[in-house]
Amino acid sequence: MYENVMKSAERFKARPLGRDQKIGGMKQREDLLFMKVEQEQAVPFITWLKELGGFGHLVLFTAVDFIEQDIFQITYLLHSYEQHHDIVVLVEIDRQKAEMESIHHLWPHAATYQQELFEMFGITFPGSPRLYEDFALEGWQGPPPMRRDFDTKEYSEKTYFPRPGRVTHDPATYMKEQLYPGEAQTW
């Protein structure tokens, strides 16, 4: 199914993942191939996949934070409409120097994904249009919120202080008191 891609993958030093061994609980689906590629070879490989490999549809473009290994995994999911199968290009980039080449020249809507990745993960894509404009988080001042080291609970406790007039009850005791006033103590 992927012979064409496999032949050319060596040129880009791309290596397939988990084709023979199991990923997760079951064997990887036949129509889904994961390929890992070095950062500098990523955009040439993706360009080849789009122009010559027949993978013309950019399905998804996102990042995963692997904070333990100090890397971001950038995921490009491409689909071939001729053969109806997918290829997932995985690129690992340094978390401290989160910068990646832009692909907005290949697919215009990739600019939206890149705008979101900059906002949510702090990954920059030099040359991408409207990269520094606010996307979903208007006026956001804090660190990029989708990074693993951003603690949502700590942030909300620090930012949103308890307002006067709000009382918290233990639901079990409160309901007993409501339903059987005065008897709750004796239970």
Add this chain to the structure above:
Amino acid sequence: MVGRQGSTQTAHSPKLPPVVDGVSQYDLYSGKYLKVWQGPQHPGITGNMSLELVTCGDQIVECRTHVGYLHRGFEKLMERRRYIQCFPLVCRICVPEPDFNEYLFAAGVEELAGIEIPERARWLRALTLEMARLTSFLMWIGGQTGAFGMGTIGQWTVTMRDYMLDLFEELSGGRIYHMYIIPGGVRADLPDGYAARVESTLRTIEKVLDDVELAVFHNAVFKMRTKGLGTIDPSLVETYGITGPNARGSGIARDIRKDSPYLVYDQLEFSIITATEGDAFARTWVRYQEMRQSIDLIRQMLRKMPQDGPFFTRLPNVLHWKIPAGQTYLRAECTRGEYGFYMVSDGSEFPRRVCVRGPSYTHAVALMERLSVGCNISDTAGLMVSLHTYPPEIER
């Protein structure tokens, strides 16, 4: 002020300002151009988003989509929750058809963990998904016709949607969020006599759809306003990642149910509905035909479905699930196009990352910004609804 970088403007007419290096050269202080905000609170906006329009007279020169009025951070919230605790969250990503989220999340967990589900559960899932498609289309056609001043159609079809919600309520207990499809199968079997009640509702809907066809597709105003509006060239389909009825309206026959069949779609008889013009009228027509197709598919499923058998696989205690490390991507054909879940597990009790691919991500931002240039301002709402954009899936 000069237009910002990355202008998507391509059309050239004497009214439109020149474009230099992708920057639209308009000067707001010249008095020739006016900036108008459409939304976030506007009847002609699909949900909570807004369009920043620069107009010259009543023609749109530049459009910018703004989202962020609805960001609930589902993807981040899921990283801190166990798999089963994510479950009540995922259906809330998309209100008109939450079942796709439930199905894709459940199927993702099953694929990563290697869980096989019983045959009857597959049929019941497909039935729910098809019913959700019909429900969502019934709401959409109200918006589409309402944008062109035909409010009555929406009143008819939303009533029909309510009958569908009654069926969902009977099946799952919930009208909007059903939480019916769970990892391992579905939550309950069909109630007694359910198929007959579905059939009777479908007949009522068919009668209304006949009226809708007469009132919409033979209406001179509707034809005049939608023909030629927001034409998508077939060459744009791959460049802009366009999927679903928006692509099929341009003559690109792509349907995930047919191309990469999931659940039981390979055992059903149906064909891909396409139109050639690629404008708002063609898209409306494709969606209208797909409503008829959904009705037919629901009937086929009720007929072909195994009449008994298990609908759920017994699974270990949900609070102690540890999903083996791995990643996967699942997709399904929702009313707006390709809906997908990309799931990464690191072997712990919590998902490492769940990323939702909503079709509106491309339709409402990049594509809408391109198509609306040169449009009349009064047609923006109709154009937007004809792309069936839906903001919650842009900002998950």
